[in-house]
Structure formats: structure tokens, C-alpha cells
Amino acid sequence: MTLHRLRSAAFPASAIRALGDRQLQSNLSRLKGNFLERRAWAMASLPEFDALRDEAVAIKDHVLEHLDTYLEAFESAVAAGGGEVHWARDDAEARRIVLGICRDAGASTVTKGKTMVSEEIGLNEWLESAGIEAVETDLGEYIVQLAGEAPSHIIAPAIHKNRRQVSELFNRHHADLEDRDADDLDGLLADARTVLRGRFLAADVGITGANFLIAETGQTVIVTNEGNGDLTQLLPRVHVVLAGIEKVVPTLEDVSTMLRLLARSATGQEMSSYTTFSAGPRRDGDADGPEAFHVVLVDNGRSALLGGATREILRCIRCGCCLNACPVYGKVGGHAYGSAYPGPVGAVLTPSLAGLAETAHLPNASSLCGRCEEVCPMRIPIPRMLRHLREQEAQSGRAPAAVRNGLGLWSAVAARPRLYRRLTSLAAGVLALLGRRRGRFSSLPLARSWTGTRDLASPQGRSFQSRWHAGERP
Amino acid sequence: MSGAREAILGRIRRSLPAHRGADPAARLSHPRRNLQPARVALSREGLVDLFVRKTRAVGATLARVDGAADVPGEVARYLRERNLPAEVAIAPHPDLDAMDWSSGTVSARRGRPLDGDRCGVNLAVGAVAETGTLVMASGADSPATMNFLPETHVAVVREGDILATAEDVWDRLRSRARTPPRTVNMITGVSRTGDIEQIIQTGMHGPRYLHIVLVKEA
Numbered sequence: 124m125t126l127h128r129l130r131s132a133a134f135p136a137s138a139i140r141a142l143g144d145r146q147l148q149s150n151l152s153r154l155k156g157n158f159l160e161r162r163a164w165a166m167a168s169l170p171e172f173d174a175l176r177d178e179a180v181a182i183k184d185h186v187l188e189h190l191d192t193y194l195e196a197f198e199s200a201v202a203a204g205g206g207e208v209h210w211a212r213d214d215a216e217a218r219r220i221v222l223g224i225c226r227d228a229g230a231s232t233v234t235k236g237k238t239m240v241s242e243e244i245g246l247n248e249w250l251e252s253a254g255i256e257a258v259e260t261d262l263g264e265y266i267v268q269l270a271g272e273a274p275s276h277i278i279a280p281a282i283h284k285n286r287r288q289v290s291e292l293f294n295r296h297h298a299d300l301e302d303r304d305a306d307d308l309d310g311l312l313a314d315a316r317t318v319l320r321g322r323f324l325a326a327d328v329g330i331t332g333a334n335f336l337i338a339e340t341g342q343t344v345i346v347t348n349e350g351n352g353d354l355t356q357l358l359p360r361v362h363v364v365l366a367g368i369e370k371v372v373p374t375l376e377d378v379s380t381m382l383r384l385l386a387r388s389a390t391g392q393e394m395s396s397y398t399t400f401s402a403g404p405r406r407d408g409d410a411d412g413p414e415a416f417h418v419v420l421v422d423n424g425r426s427a428l429l430g431g432a433t434r435e436i437l438r439c440i441r442c443g444c445c446l447n448a449c450p451v452y453g454k455v456g457g458h459a460y461g462s463a464y465p466g467p468v469g470a471v472l473t474p475s476l477a478g479l480a481e482t483a484h485l486p487n488a489s490s491l492c493g494r495c496e497e498v499c500p501m502r503i504p505i506p507r508m509l510r511h512l513r514e515q516e517a518q519s520g521r522a523p524a525a526v527r528n529g530l531g532l533w534s535a536v537a538a539r540p541r542l543y544r545r546l547t548s549l550a551a552g553v554l555a556l557l558g559r560r561r562g563r564f565s566s567l568p569l570a571r572s573w574t575g576t577r578d579l580a581s582p583q584g585r586s587f588q589s590r591w592h593a594g595e596r597p
Numbered sequence: 598m599s600g601a602r603e604a605i606l607g608r609i610r611r612s613l614p615a616h617r618g619a620d621p622a623a624r625l626s627h628p629r630r631n632l633q634p635a636r637v638a639l640s641r642e643g644l645v646d647l648f649v650r651k652t653r654a655v656g657a658t659l660a661r662v663d664g665a666a667d668v669p670g671e672v673a674r675y676l677r678e679r680n681l682p683a684e685v686a687i688a689p690h691p692d693l694d695a696m697d698w699s700s701g702t703v704s705a706r707r708g709r710p711l712d713g714d715r716c717g718v719n720l721a722v723g724a725v726a727e728t729g730t731l732v733m734a735s736g737a738d739s740p741a742t743m744n745f746l747p748e749t750h751v752a753v754v755r756e757g758d759i760l761a762t763a764e765d766v767w768d769r770l771r772s773r774a775r776t777p778p779r780t781v782n783m784i785t786g787v788s789r790t791g792d793i794e795q796i797i798q799t800g801m802h803g804p805r806y807l808h809i810v811l812v813k814e815a
Contacts, residue, residue: 150794153794153795154795157791157795158795169634169636170635171632171634171635174632175631175632178631178632182631185618185619185621185624188613188614188617188618189617189621190609190613191606191609191610191613192621192622193621194605194606194609195606196621196625203776204776204777204779209601210601210602210605211601212601212604212605216601260802261792262790262792262793262801263790263792266792266793279791279792279795280792281792281793282795284793285794286793286794289793308793308796308798309798311793312790312793312798312800312801315801316800316801316802319802320712320802323802324712338621338625339625339628340776340777342777342781348788348789348790348791348801349788349789349790349801349802349803350745350788350801350802350803350804351801351802353741353744353745353782353802353803354742354745354746354802354803357741357742357745357780358742368605368609373621373624373625373628374624374625374628374629375628375763375764375767376628376629376630376631376764376767377628377631379631379762379763379764379767380631380632382763383634390791392655392785393651393655393728393785394655394728394730394783394785395785396655396784396785396786396787396788396789396803397782397783397784397785397788397803398730398782398783398785399780399781399782399783400777400780400781400782400783401779401780402776402777402778402779402780402781403779404779405779406736406779407737408736408737409735409736409737409740409779410689410708410709410737410740410742411709411735411740411741411742412735412741412779412780420605422605422608426605426608426609426612427608427612428612429609429612429613430611430612430613430614431612
């Protein structure tokens, strides 16, 4: 299995580039005020939030323990409603299945609701290479598609762009429409609505993702604010749902519990504008809806995680909340991670699905501050899994000699308390002496990556341990 | 692709422990409720008030009428107030058919909405007080596109159809049919996006305006 356009090996260079990109830094600065403050409000208005998290975790753990049974139940319920379930072992098989459905439908244009799995398997490029035009319809996805880029946030794909960049894209691509000023936000929205409405009406196949699959009823569920996922599935002749196998939940009751967490964690809404349950093709007498309904269940490495140390990552409901909370994501943005899944969840999921060989930087792209786990509605122990992946990488022997030797030296010192105390006291004393005059260092040998962007405060003369032993307490 | 099916299920089974907990069959055949938020522990009137408050909080407008006969008049009033053409597409539902659309000032076309329709009217199958959510079920009498194509969506809701939570709506739908409707749309407010600079804008792909006509029943 592979992840499409995986460029995680370039993380250090991409991160440095992102940090120096002033436009990106200013665009990313909007994250916190918006998502996190609204989330805090939404949590405060539901006293049961934490209890619901516990229940949701239990539901998902139960599902993962019986994943085979629930997938089979889902499959037969879909069939009972007149739909068809397809199974894809990996990305290539998923692409072949979707292309086959499109060809059978004689499709020349496909509209798409937002789907992360589509990014994971590289569906758009594949369809385009087969002569089928794929049009993203979520506004953020549409913007990044026009720019020839990948989404940089799970729920806000174009967070890295500002209004000026959007208006430039629209003016270039909307040849039939008049140019818009960057500050004419209503006009930009109206243009996207007009252009994409035409696309919806002309499309032969509509492809959406799924936030949940319900085993009891065979329904697939999407959650959107724009309504694009609905026009994508209601207007074309064929509706294809792409979903990871971990998306299944037992019942409508269980999905209702998850829904109380999803929008609150994602955007701080109590419910997103549209939550849509789809159970098959058009029925007798129906005036609208697709004539055919396909669900493609994608494994692509997920089943292998079930018995492993990163199993809990399969609980993820893709709310994007850990990205908003992460100090690293907030500075480097989504593209630096080089994967369809950025941020803390991506730093676990990407190596888990694709292996560590090309992705070993990602588990290190974290200060292990723990905010991701704190905000995660599914209580996924992301820091623990990042540590596990670091350990695995260290044991693989792939790390450069300098890193291995450095860590070896460190562990030799750290495992000998008396030596450690003596060396740290010595270092603290010497640095205190040297930095006495200014109280800080703006450059230090061996610490350039620290002092290159900020000063190092000089120690006050005694180490923490010696002060502790002398009876000082904070 | 039965090879893929067996391969995936086989991989799952090999990854899972031999001894597993609680039985999925029972959970599927007897769905049980999880925690219900305390905010819905209210009287009938309390639930209606909560619904009204919640819909307004998500940008919908709401008008209350005394009976079904008053619905066409309210729709005409709303369109006039908003300075919109007095033309609507109406879902071909018997309860909407039973209303007198001819005597008013609105010209009504029965059937699924077309791309040019400015305003669509349909009937909710239920509503959730907890979050101010409308529940629409697709069918011959209720095209799902009515919820999304017109720029203005007028949804008729009977007071008696306002239930506390989504779980109450599922119970009601289960009691009516063994299988779920083809499409169930839960609608909470209007179409919106924050994809340009995280600034919330309304009317992205679906309706820019949502007007709820709440019908008191005898």
C-alpha cells in the first residue's frame, strides 16, 4: 500500500521553508482564534461533553474489536437497500474500482465532495489520466485544486491561502466571469457558487467520502456545512462513497453520540449545517437521487494496525482539532508534513500506514506537549504513539550515525546520576560565568539551531538538582 | 472482487484477539441509547421553546402559525418581506397539497425543484429540539434536492414533530418502516463556509436563507 504524493522525507527542509514564508505565517495565525475559541464555547455549552467522549471511545473500541462482523453487517444492509459494496485492499485497487464504476457509467465529468481517502489514494490524478475530469466542490478543496496544490488542513483545506490569493486564482480560472476584487468576499463566493452549480448539474458521477458507515442500516453519513456533498450525491446518475474500513459504527444511536462530538471539536458548532444519511439508489416514485449507489471500503494498511501499538489511531473521526491545538502545525502548516494527513494525527497515521522508512521525521515533528491528546474527542493517546514510533525508528538502525552516537552518549551520561550531576553543574557554572554580563546568549557552539532563531537564557549558576537538594522548592 | 473481501476480512481476523468482548449481534438487533444531554429534560412547551431558540441561533428565521391553513399566507408574507418573487416550488406531499395555495398571492409549482427556482417549500418529518435541527426524509412526496437547490428554503414543521433528540427521531422512523428512507437530511441552519480566511459566509452551495414555519396543531 502507498500514500499518494508522500513527501514526508523532506519535512525538515519544508518546515524551514514554511517558517520563512511570511504570507503563510500570517494565514496560519487565523487558526487559533477561530477554531479553538469556538470549540471552547461549544464544549462549555454541553456539560456532558467529557462523558460523551468516554462513550464514543468505548463505541469505537468495541467496533474495532469486532470490525469484521460490523463490516459484514454493513455490507448486507447496503445490499438490502439496493446498493453495492466494493472492497479495496490498497490504493491501486481502490482507484481501479472507482475508475471502473465511472467507465461503466460512461462518465466524462465527476464532482467530488470532500474526501480524505481520495487524497490518500490520489484519485483525481488517476481519473484525469483516464480522461475523466474530477471537480472538487468544497470551496476550500476547489481553491487548492485550482492552485494545483494539496489540502493543508483536514477540515479547512485552503487555510494557507488568503483572500488575495483566492481572488487571483478565481480571476485566472473564471474566464467567463468579471474579475473580482480581493475584498469582495460575497462576490468571490457567488462566483464559486455559480461555476460549481454548473458542474453539479453536468456531472455524471458524484464521489463523496463518509464520516460514518452504519452497520445496522447500511447508511453512509457525511457532515458538511456547504451542502456540496449533497448536490454531489443527489444530482449525478451515480453516487460513489469512498470510506476507510474503520469508519463503521454499530447503530444510529451510536452515530448520534459521535455527532455530538464531531462538529463541536471541528468548528465549534453544535451540529454542522448538513448531516446526511444515504441508504442506496433512487426508489420507486422518487423524483431525484442517484440511480446507482456504490460504497468502496478501503483498507490500504488499516487492518494491519488493529493488533499493533498505534491501533487507537483508528478511532479518529477526522475533526482536525489536534491540528488546531498543535504548536508545530500552527507554525509549519499542513504541506510540510508531505502527506494527505498532516498534524499530530498525521504524524501517527502516515507512518503507521506507509511505514517509517520515508516518514521518520513526522513523529519527531512534535514537542510532545500533549495538547493534541487533551483536545481529541476520541482521547487518542497521540504522544504515546509518537514516542513508540520514535523508539521503533531508533531500533531500526536507520538514523544517521551522528544522531545514534549523540543519543548513545546522552544515555550513557543520563544513566549515571553522579556523572550527570557533575557534568550539568559544571556546564551550568561555566555558562553562568560566560553569560554573566548579558544574561543571555545569542550564539553558542553546538546549539546553533536554537540560537539561530532565539536567545538562550544563561543559567543562574546552580543546577536544578543542586537547588532541590539544598531544600529550595518552587 | 471477492478475493479482496476475503483478504481484508482475513487480515482483520488475524490482527484481532481470539477472545473478544460484548456481542455485536445483540447490539445491532436491539439498538440502545447512549447518554442523552440533560438540556432536553423539558416539558412539551419547553422543547418547542428550545427548538425555536436553537434554530434562531444558527441563522434560521422562524414564524409560528395557528394551523395548516395559515401556511400559504405565511409563505407569501415571508417572500414579500424579503422582496422575493411570489413563486415557489412545492414538494408533492399530501399535507402540503391539502393547503390552499391557489387563493393566496403565491404561484406554486408542485414537484421537484429546478435549478432556476428561487424558493422551495417542503415538510419536515421531524425536528430535534436539542440542536434546532430539521429532519427531512426523501421519498416520492419529498425530493431531497428541495433542501439544497433553491436559494431560499421554507420548511414546514408541525409542533408535534418536534422531538427531544435525534434518537427520538430514529425511533419514530423505525416505527414507520423497516428500512430507513433513502436519504435523511438533518439540517441545522443555512449553507455556510469559512474557507476564505476563516470568515463565515452563508449561501455557499445550499440555501442562503432558511425559514421555518412552525404549525401549532389542534
